[in-house]
Amino acid sequence: QSVLTQPPSVSAAPGQKVTISCSGSSSNIGNNYVAWYQQLPGTAPQLLIHDNNKRPSGIPDRFSGSKSGTSATLAITGLQTGDEADYYCGSWDSGLSVGVFGGGTKLTVL
Amino acid sequence: QITLKESGPTLVKSTQTLTLTCTFSGFSLSTTGVAVGWIRQPPGKALECLGIIYWDDDKRYSPSLKNRLTITTDTSKNQVVLTMTNMDPVDTATYYCAHRPPGQGVKFDPWGQGTLVTVSS
Numbered sequence: 085q086s087v088l089t090q091p092p093s094v095s096a097a098p099g100q101k102v103t104i105s106c107s108g109s110s111s112n113i114g115n116n117y118v119a120w121y122q123q124l125p126g127t128a129p130q131l132l133i134h135d136n137n138k139r140p141s142g143i144p145d146r147f148s149g150s151k152s153g154t155s156a157t158l159a160i161t162g163l164q165t166g167d168e169a170d171y172y173c174g175s176w177d178s179g180l181s182v183g184v185f186g187g188g189t190k191l192t193v194l
Numbered sequence: 195q196i197t198l199k200e201s202g203p204t205l206v207k208s209t210q211t212l213t214l215t216c217t218f219s220g221f222s223l224s225t226t227g228v229a230v231g232w233i234r235q236p237p238g239k240a241l242e243c244l245g246i247i248y249w250d251d252d253k254r255y256s257p258s259l260k261n262r263l264t265i266t267t268d269t270s271k272n273q274v275v276l277t278m279t280n281m282d283p284v285d286t287a288t289y290y291c292a293h294r295p296p297g298q299g300v301k302f303d304p305w306g307q308g309t310l311v312t313v314s315s
Contacts, residue, residue, distance in 0.1 A: 086240050117299035121241075128290055128308050129241065134301035172241055174300040182256045183231065183243035183300035 087112065088173055088186035095192040100163050104189045106156045106173030112184055116176040118156040120149055123170045123188075132171075133158065165193050196220035198230075198291050198306035206281050208315050216274040216291030216306060223249055223269055227296025230274045232265065234287040235308075242287075243300065247274060283313045 089107040096102040106118065118136050121129035131140055133149035136156065148159045156173055173186040202214035214232075221228060231246040245255040247265045255263045264277040274291060288310045292302035 117297075117301070119299060119301045121302075128305040129302075130305070131301060131303035134303070135297070135299070140303060174241070174243075174302075176299045180257055181254050183233075183246065185233075185241040185243065185300075187240045 086187040087177060087180075087184035088175065090171075090173060090186035090189045092187070093190045093192065095194055096163055097194050098163050098165060101159065101161045102163060102191065103160075104158045104171050104173075104191070106158070106186050108154050108156075108175060108184075110154060111179035112154075112175040112177040113151065113156055114154040115178060118149065118151050119174045120147075120156075120158045121172045121174065122167075123172065125169070129172060160191070163193050167191060168193050196293050196304055198293060198304065200289060200291055200306045200309040202289075202309060202311070204310060205312050205314060208282055208313060210281050212276075212278045212281050212285070212311060214276045214278075214289055214291075214309065214311070216276070218272050218274070218291075218293065221293060223247075223267055223272070223274070225249055225296070229294040230267075231292050231294055231300070231302055232274075232276045233290045233292060233302070233305075234285075235290070236284075236287040239287075244276070244278075244289075246294065281313045283315050285311070286313045287311060 120133040123129045136151040137149045198218040232244040288308040290308045292305040
């Protein structure tokens with residue numbers, strides 16, 4: 085069982101907006117940065133968001149991140165079929181002294 | 195351009211020791227703040243952070259696997275080595291290494307392509 089909690093799946097139509105939640109505790113999200121990853125089928129994860137809300141170069145501004153307390157949210161606007169993937173949140177856990185991830189959320193673009 | 199690539203056996207037997215090598219280019223593990231992490235993913239399951247080694251040779255391991263894991267580095271060869279003892283079929287997974295730039299947290303970028311390790315009983 086993953087330390088961070090994500091919904092197993094979300095879905096929305098092309099062009100719409102979807103949000104993915106990530107819930108943790110004071111030992112991880114509450115006091116550390118959150119990162120988000122996109123994993124397309126059969127590929128390695130790719131960093132989408134780091135430091136709660138920063139996008140690496142090359143990541144479209146359709147992807148945004150936010151954090152409040154011990155929860156974080158990834159928002160994707162203008163959904164495209166190419167966005168169908170698994171999305172993972174991650175954070176450092178100060179109590180465990182290791183990185184922790186969520187269980188992943190499968191995005192389906194209907 | 196930063197690249198990483200994992201190498202090692204694709205099949206190991208129960209109780210054996212797994213040794214994986216991460217060969218990287220485009221950065222130096224001697225640069226302040228830089229780290230390399232190891233993450234695994236069982237088929238169809240979530241990511242699990244195994245451990246991380248920092249530029250100053252500090253290391254952190256997953257508490258649940260700490261007794262079985264060792265991460266070392268050969269700076270001259272631009273390699274990071276993961277050793278996991280007493281392998282079990284539940285350890286079957288794709289193993290990734292990833293670059294963590296200076297900063298905090300788990301902003302691993304980029305990742306290696308991963309290598310699937312199957313453990314037979």
